Amino acid sequence: MSQTFVIEAVMIAIYGQLLNPDKPVNYIVPYTTIMELYEFAESDEPLMNTPIEDREVRNRVQELIRYLEEPLNKKKIQRCLQMPWSQSAGIVFSDNVQISVVNALDNAYYGESFDPIETELILSSLKKEAPMLTDQFELIQRMIEAKVPVQVFDIEDFAYALEGTSHV
Numbered sequence: 001m002s003q004t005f006v007i008e009a010v011m012i013a014i015y016g017q018l019l020n021p022d023k024p025v026n027y028i029v030p031y032t033t034i035m036e037l038y039e040f041a042e043s044d045e046p047l048m049n050t051p052i053e054d055r056e057v058r059n060r061v062q063e064l065i066r067y068l069e070e071p072l073n074k075k076k077i078q079r080c081l082q083m084p085w086s087q088s089a090g091i092v093f094s095d096n097v098q099i100s101v102v103n104a105l106d107n108a109y110y111g112e113s114f115d116p117i118e119t120e121l122i123l124s125s126l127k128k129e130a131p132m133l134t135d136q137f138e139l140i141q142r143m144i145e146a147k148v149p150v151q152v153f154d155i156e157d158f159a160y161a162l163e164g165t166s167h168v
Helices: 009-014 029-043 051-069 071-079 116-128 136-143 155-165
Strands: 003-006 025-030 095-102 132-134 152-154
Touching: 003 116, 003 132, 003 155, 009 025, 009 029, 009 051, 025 029, 025 116, 029 051, 029 071, 029 095, 029 116, 051 071, 071 095, 095 116, 116 132, 132 155, 136 152, 152 155
Parallel strands: 003 025, 025 095, 132 152
Antiparallel strands: none
16 A cells, blocks of 8 residues: 655655655645746756756756656646546556645635645645655744644655654
């Protein structure tokens, strides 16, 4: 049985270890974070600290965009966009990794403390009863302070999250 995590699409491009887990994983990705990939690809703002890392991550972002635009994958994504909170069929990346896109909607429930993408991640975690992965320490702290009832892991703790999670 695969473990499920909610995550931003760009995190999959940045952190290669997410595509090579020891166990089967399903990543639930809000659609708006896929749209963010296009913004990252076109932006001149650095994504990483060094030019070499930045170029490498931009290449991975482009690869991810191309893969998601392949006809079958694109069709799966477009189907889930017809209804709020609809989830795509799994898009297979490897033997152990698949991504499901969710048509999340920011209902401003957490609007004062969190931006729209963060809110969609939180609401997706709540709705899908799955922990969240992020590399944003400040987001984790704000979630704790706001007592958001979502299990959240730093991406650096991904191996631990794989070992220690069950559906929340």
